[in-house]
Amino acid sequence: MTDFFLQLYNNRLFQITITGIVAALMSINAIPVIIKISRLKNLMAEPGERSSHIRRTPTLGGVAIFASILISYFLWENPDEGHFVHLSISAIVILFFLGVKDDILILSPKKKMIIQIVASALVIIMGDLRLENLFGIFGIDHIPYIISVPLTIFVFIALINAINLIDGIDGLAGGIGMIAGGTFGVWFYLNGHYALASLASSMAGALLGFLRFNYSKTSKIFMGDTGSLLVGFLLTMFAIKFVQLNIVYRFDPNAIFSAPILAIVVLIVPIFDTVRVFMVRLMEKKSPFVGDRNHLHHILIDSGLTHFQASAILWVFSLVSTLLFLAISKEVTNMTSLWILCGVFGLYMWVSHILKQRNIKKQELKNKEKESQILA
Secondary structure (H helix, E strand, O other), rough: OHHHHHHHOOOOOHHHHHHHHHHHHHHHHHHHHHHHHHHHHHEEEEEOOOOOOOOOOEHHHHHHHHHHHHHHOOOOOOOOOHHHHHHHHHHHHHHHHHOOOOHHHOOOHHHHHHHHHHHHHHHHHHHOOOOOOEEEOEEEEOOOHHHHHHHHHHHHHHHHHHHHHHHOOOOOOHHHHHHHHHHHHHHHHHHHHHHHHHHHHHHHHHHHHHHHHHHHOOOOOOHHHHHHHHHHHHHHHHHHHEEEEEEEEEEOOOOOOHHHHHHHHHHHHHHHHHHHHHHHHHHOOOOOOOOOOOOHHHHHOOOOOHHHHHHHHHHHHHHHHHHHHHHHHOOOOOOHHHHHHHHHHHHHHHHHHHHHHHHHHHHHHHHHHHHHHHHO
């Protein structure tokens, strides 16, 4: 019996599973304390013009996510951890302090961008985490170092802020982060990268615990910039590491030769939403950096869906897209996968446009009814 428990204790799958469970429990137990302190110190978000909420709400959920990730990750010894994971943890500590300060005091976009670049450069330059191969997409394989470094920094900044942009309704950023983190975590585990699998499991578990309160009516909390920065950074790091490792395993039967495409698909919701919103704003001759309610999650809410329903639709879209591209990854070329992805984006744009136009017509009809009642 002792040998059985000893073997179970040392089993990697068991450890990774317990890591996720502990992260969820830590998050569930820490958040009520954070909510109480936030209310006492008046650290609350005021509902704004673009907000989908009507009550003042604590915004420091990211503090619980951060603590849960670190505590649960360090439960076990990970022999394959290495310098890279140490650098990743250093980077999320930097982003944690940036996020907390921004959630409490509000930082300028310039300062936030500089610190995000510093944190990203830490793993890119010192950890050699780079987009160094496009697997033949557009005829490009190897990317020179001098190009890959700024390209990878750009991808980090873009994806970190893309996660922040989808954090506009309850459960969306947390759910997408949990699904994507779980997906990357499974792949890392199956391919023997247990430290990365544990880190992904700890993030997914922490987000699961956070969602319990993000949907609460009496104890609601937002992840804030602290949470979105951490989740955005970790997801980007997982995605790029996934692509990089598949270069190393190029002749392994488990390698995924459409790794860059699949990495995009796992993060399809934040990527599609950000690209679409920027395109719409530019077409309307507006600054792409000025907020509005053109995000698909806002459109779904304006269509009459609840926060859970709108988030669930986008969760399912993310899961179905990932399974679809996994199924075809070894059957089609990378360029074919890219064209299919472009087709999916076109469909995404069309559905968003149809829903937006329908909402506009409904609003115009309501306005006319109000005018008729006033005149009567």
